[in-house]
Amino acid sequence: MKKFFLTLIAAIMLCGIATTSNAQNEFYVGTFGLNFGFGCGTINHSENHWNNIFIPSFNFACDYSFLPNVINSNGSVSGGGYVSFGKGSRTDQGIKYSDVCWRVGTRGALHYTWVRNLDTYAGLAFGVKHQTYKVDVAGVDDSSETDFDSYGFGGARYKLSDSFSVFSEVATTHFAWFQLGISILLNN
Numbered sequence: 001m002k003k004f005f006l007t008l009i010a011a012i013m014l015c016g017i018a019t020t021s022n023a024q025n026e027f028y029v030g031t032f033g034l035n036f037g038f039g040c041g042t043i044n045h046s047e048n049h050w051n052n053i054f055i056p057s058f059n060f061a062c063d064y065s066f067l068p069n070v071i072n073s074n075g076s077v078s079g080g081g082y083v084s085f086g087k088g089s090r091t092d093q094g095i096k097y098s099d100v101c102w103r104v105g106t107r108g109a110l111h112y113t114w115v116r117n118l119d120t121y122a123g124l125a126f127g128v129k130h131q132t133y134k135v136d137v138a139g140v141d142d143s144s145e146t147d148f149d150s151y152g153f154g155g156a157r158y159k160l161s162d163s164f165s166v167f168s169e170v171a172t173t174h175f176a177w178f179q180l181g182i183s184i185l186l187n188n
Helices: 002-020
Strands: 032-042 054-070 075-092 095-115 118-135 143-159 164-171 178-186
Touching: 032 075, 032 164, 054 095, 054 178, 075 118, 095 143
Parallel strands: none
Antiparallel strands: 032 054, 032 178, 054 075, 075 095, 095 118, 118 143, 143 164, 164 178
16 A cells, blocks of 8 residues: 555656656657667577577667657657667576577657656567577577567657667567667757
8 A cells, every 4th residue: 555655646746747847849750760779688489498598689770750749749659660689598408599589670659758858658560570599409400480570669768968868668579678778869
């Protein structure tokens, strides 16, 4: 019960800060954002010995804001693409399991500014993902698979200047469920 009241008080205070900050849309129409992030995740494969392999990944995404004045002029809609690469390995009982992944696709997001200089967003991504699995055991062949890639994501980008931001993003994918990085913003 105590946690509930603390959460409620924090939410009310956040709403108060957001309404008194005179926030304007921080990702306005014509803005082109380039995200460079370092992510962490695990692989998702049907065989048990492949699970729990930590995959650090390098992620690149671009977003272009094209629909203005969403939700009381504090929001916008963007579209863009993403490219990611990751590689990880694990040793279990003297056997090394490794995985190399890449993915490419398109994504779209709804951006909303609650507090000045803070762009919060959520969206969906669709594309293609490829994984190559290797086992260092004689007689075991490497395998690979290419599959449809779709996931939801959400994040926040804090502007340090008009053209430079830092961001954090979470996603519903095993490949990079969390990432941190920098954004370069190009405005018209």
